[in-house]
Amino acid sequence: MSVLEYLANGLVFSSIIVLSSIGLSLVYSIANFANFAHGDTMTVGAYTALVTFGFVGSLGAEVLGLPLGFFLALVVGVAVAAAVAVLTHKIVYEPLDVGSIGLLITSIGVAFVYRAIVQLGFGTGFLEFQIPLLRPIDALLPFGIRMTLHDVAIVASAVVLVAGLHALLQYTDLGRKMRATADNPSLARVSGIRTDRIEIWTWVIGAGLAGAGGVFLGLYSNISPRMGFNILLVVFAAVILGGIGSVYGAMAGGFLIGMINQLTPILPRLGQEIPFLPERFGIPIGIEYANAIAFLIMVAVLLVRPSGIAGEEAV
Amino acid sequence: MNVVDGVRGWFGELTRAERGVTGFVVVLAALLLVGLVTGGLAPTYFLYLVGLVGMYVLLSFGLNVQWGYTGLINFSVAAFFGIGAYGTALLTAGNSPVGADGWRLSLAGVELVWVSGARLYGLLPLTVLGLLLAVALAAAVAVAIGIPTLRLRADYLAIASLGLAEVVRLLFLNQRGVTNGSAGLRGLPGFFDGWPVLGTLPQTLPGVRVHELAVGLPGVFTTRLLGFTLGAPFWQALLNVALVLAMVTAVYAVLRRVHRSPWGRVLATIRSDEDLAEALGKDTYAFKMQSFVLGSVIMALAGVFYAHLNLFVSPGDLAPINTFYVWIAVILGGSGSNRGAIFGGFVVIAIREGTRFLGEVLPASFPVDLPLVTSTYATVVNNFASTRLLAVGVLIILVMRFRPQGVLPPQRELIWPSSVAASAGPGETNPRETIEEDAAAGAHGTDAGPDGEPDEPAVRNGGETDE
Numbered sequence: 001m002s003v004l005e006y007l008a009n010g011l012v013f014s015s016i017i018v019l020s021s022i023g024l025s026l027v028y029s030i031a032n033f034a035n036f037a038h039g040d041t042m043t044v045g046a047y048t049a050l051v052t053f054g055f056v057g058s059l060g061a062e063v064l065g066l067p068l069g070f071f072l073a074l075v076v077g078v079a080v081a082a083a084v085a086v087l088t089h090k091i092v093y094e095p096l097d098v099g100s101i102g103l104l105i106t107s108i109g110v111a112f113v114y115r116a117i118v119q120l121g122f123g124t125g126f127l128e129f130q131i132p133l134l135r136p137i138d139a140l141l142p143f144g145i146r147m148t149l150h151d152v153a154i155v156a157s158a159v160v161l162v163a164g165l166h167a168l169l170q171y172t173d174l175g176r177k178m179r180a181t182a183d184n185p186s187l188a189r190v191s192g193i194r195t196d197r198i199e200i201w202t203w204v205i206g207a208g209l210a211g212a213g214g215v216f217l218g219l220y221s222n223i224s225p226r227m228g229f230n231i232l233l234v235v236f237a238a239v240i241l242g243g244i245g246s247v248y249g250a251m252a253g254g255f256l257i258g259m260i261n262q263l264t265p266i267l268p269r270l271g272q273e274i275p276f277l278p279e280r281f282g283i284p285i286g287i288e289y290a291n292a293i294a295f296l297i298m299v300a301v302l303l304v305r306p307s308g309i310a311g312e313e314a315v
Numbered sequence: 316m317n318v319v320d321g322v323r324g325w326f327g328e329l330t331r332a333e334r335g336v337t338g339f340v341v342v343l344a345a346l347l348l349v350g351l352v353t354g355g356l357a358p359t360y361f362l363y364l365v366g367l368v369g370m371y372v373l374l375s376f377g378l379n380v381q382w383g384y385t386g387l388i389n390f391s392v393a394a395f396f397g398i399g400a401y402g403t404a405l406l407t408a409g410n411s412p413v414g415a416d417g418w419r420l421s422l423a424g425v426e427l428v429w430v431s432g433a434r435l436y437g438l439l440p441l442t443v444l445g446l447l448l449a450v451a452l453a454a455a456v457a458v459a460i461g462i463p464t465l466r467l468r469a470d471y472l473a474i475a476s477l478g479l480a481e482v483v484r485l486l487f488l489n490q491r492g493v494t495n496g497s498a499g500l501r502g503l504p505g506f507f508d509g510w511p512v513l514g515t516l517p518q519t520l521p522g523v524r525v526h527e528l529a530v531g532l533p534g535v536f537t538t539r540l541l542g543f544t545l546g547a548p549f550w551q552a553l554l555n556v557a558l559v560l561a562m563v564t565a566v567y568a569v570l571r572r573v574h575r576s577p578w579g580r581v582l583a584t585i586r587s588d589e590d591l592a593e594a595l596g597k598d599t600y601a602f603k604m605q606s607f608v609l610g611s612v613i614m615a616l617a618g619v620f621y622a623h624l625n626l627f628v629s630p631g632d633l634a635p636i637n638t639f640y641v642w643i644a645v646i647l648g649g650s651g652s653n654r655g656a657i658f659g660g661f662v663v664i665a666i667r668e669g670t671r672f673l674g675e676v677l678p679a680s681f682p683v684d685l686p687l688v689t690s691t692y693a694t695v696v697n698n699f700a701s702t703r704l705l706a707v708g709v710l711i712i713l714v715m716r717f718r719p720q721g722v723l724p725p726q727r728e729l730i731w732p733s734s735v736a737a738s739a740g741p742g743e744t745n746p747r748e749t750i751e752e753d754a755a756a757g758a759h760g761t762d763a764g765p766d767g768e769p770d771e772p773a774v775r776n777g778g779e780t781d782e
Binding site: 034097098100106121123233237291302303306 | 489707
């Protein structure tokens with residue numbers, strides 16, 4: 001496989017990581033705790049979309065190799081993930097009075113409950129969207145890139161969602177209130193912002209993005225009860241790399257971590273791919289350590305810049 | 316009568332939570348006893364369960380040093396447990412790629428190290444060497460993880476330690492040349508194999524045959540009781556229990572001393588207000604590191620015990636769920652409370668083995684045919700792995716909601732008896748009163764929500780550190 005192809009894969013995987021890490025970072029900045037149930041919220045979104053897609057089937061025309069029914073399933077998945085998160089916030093998190101560490105530990109319990117319910121309903125096996133696999137796009141083959149229309153759909157959807165979030169944060173009233181609340185909750189409250197409402201909107205947007213990430217992750221590989229938890233650590237690495245609580249940092253961190261994750265296979269033959277390096281130069285490390293590398297990078301960044309790329313003072 | 320009065324007096328002095336825990340332990344012990352007597356629970360398996368409880372108690376002690384005393388959120392418990400288990404298994408397992416049997420290391424004609432049979436230099440049993448290796452390895456990894464993460468804010472440590480634990484697990488899974496990969500290491504000796512006397516004790520002890528009894532009222536019912544043989548496996552299991560009890564006792568004694576020493580008091584200060592500890596001129600980073608290493612070494616000790624109990628280790632033992640079990644034990648018991656850790660160990664085993672047991676005992680389908688209920692019941696009963704996960708999750712949420720300080724908060728352990736005798740003058744707070752007030756307030760908090768929590772300056776709140 002060529003380097004360009006790895007880069008293309010990285011772009012697709014990064015899109016998924018970016019969606020999830022923005023949600024995680026958004027919730028962190030306002031609810032003020034590291035939400036360990038975020039990965040399992042992705043799983044909830046993926047399974048909801050799977051069930052919905054089973055009902056609506058290959059409804060309607062095709063867009064980017066995907067039937068319109070899939071986009072309907074995506075919307076339902078996002079909505080259910082958001083609804084589940086808001087319910088959890090109302091029932092579990094809001095009545096608690098335990099500080100950020102207590103919330104973090106509670107969110108682990110929430111994650112287990114989500115996953116256990118998914119397992120009880122669907123078993124522990126792997127499932128897939130019943131969408132026929134596509135051939136790689138012919139126009140890209142001469143460049144050595146094997147990319148399907150589905151991959152393009154993932155990247156395009158992620159770009160649309162990220163641009164939409166940017167517009168929301170920068171140009172709408174809700175976005176300004178969210179930024180104010182994230183910056184200084186007490187000041188926001190005395191300025192007349194109803195921070196509890198803002199908090200609910202944050203859960204809706206954050207969990208919705210997680211749901212979308214889960215659906216795309218399911219389309220990209222497959223669907224299983226552990227899918228969200230397995231990717232959670234990579235998402236955390238992205239968020240910490242970007243600076244925990246910073247939305248734009250999470251975008252950058254997610255992009256970098258996703259790329260690095262997919263570029264791991266070329267590490268042993270760096271010399272052959274990169275000019276000016278000795279032909280036999282390489283870092284002998286297998287792809288089974290792709291996630292481990294994401295972590296080591298995160299720890300290395302923390303050593304140099306404890307607040308992450310775009311984070312504020314964190315220590 | 317004296318004994319009865321003594322028990323009554325002791326029971327009367329307990330707080331409500333302590334009575335509840337006592338009740339739970341009594342009921343659990345009675346259930347186990349019934350199981351043993353009716354033959355539903357084999358004595359060897361019973362001892363195996365006791366060994367597992369001891370192991371979780373050790374792990375909880377280790378986490379208590381880090382989280383309960385110092386406030387460090389360590390999510391790599393399973394990694395240190397695995398390092399302990401692999402540390403000893405790599406040296407002693409039958410199929411270990413780097414096994415020590417037959418090792419000879421000589422330099423310039425002088426033999427430096429030689430291993431024969433199960434001993435080093437024909438003297439030191441390999442299992443002891445394995446224990447030392449495991450402890451050294453755990454301490455080294457703890458320092459390596461601590462250097463980048465202990466300076467950071469609390470939640471960074473949580474995420475980073477979970478990630479680094481995953482790195483450790485991936486290493487054990489993928490470095491097949493060293494660890495045998497996903498096949499794991501089997502054929503481990505018992506911990507006392509190769510020891511004088513103790514090594515062959517289970518074989519030399521005589522077997523005991525306990526005859527089956529048929530009891531009952533004639534014509535009404537008859538039932539069969541007992542009826543098992545206690546042979547070498549039983550004595551072996553008993554030896555294992557003795558080992559874990561020795562470990563738990565030793566660690567408890569050390570921690571009790573540590574907790575009340577000046578060193579332990581600095582840790583408590585760091586937990587409640589790190590800036591204050593800094594302002595008092597303490598090198599908080601060094602203290603955190605020492606606490607992190609001490610806790611990790613205790614976790615590795617649990618791993619060593621597990622390896623020689625189970626006689627098989629695999630990368631699955633490093634799964635993150637094991638970390639969360641230990642967290643439940645500590646939070647449920649009461650952060651910082653060693654009695655709580657013991658209680659938590661019992662509860663975790665009750666969840667782990669109880670759900671398995673319920674899955675076998677409960678009927679597979681709901682006796683009455685109701686829409687939805689029947690199918691839900693069947694799903695829950697027939698998937699005990701998922702049911703267990705659900706139980707664990709719900710338990711975490713309920714504890715944090717209704718009793719974030721845990722069932723047995725550590726206030727009683729923090730009272731040094733001699734200091735009570737010395738400071739019983741007027742104007743001093745009577746610690747006994749403090750406990751009772753706290754218990755009353757705690758019980759009130761259960762009904763009225765966490766707002767009713769005591770804000771007692773003399774008693775450290777076992778629940779939370781504020782940002």
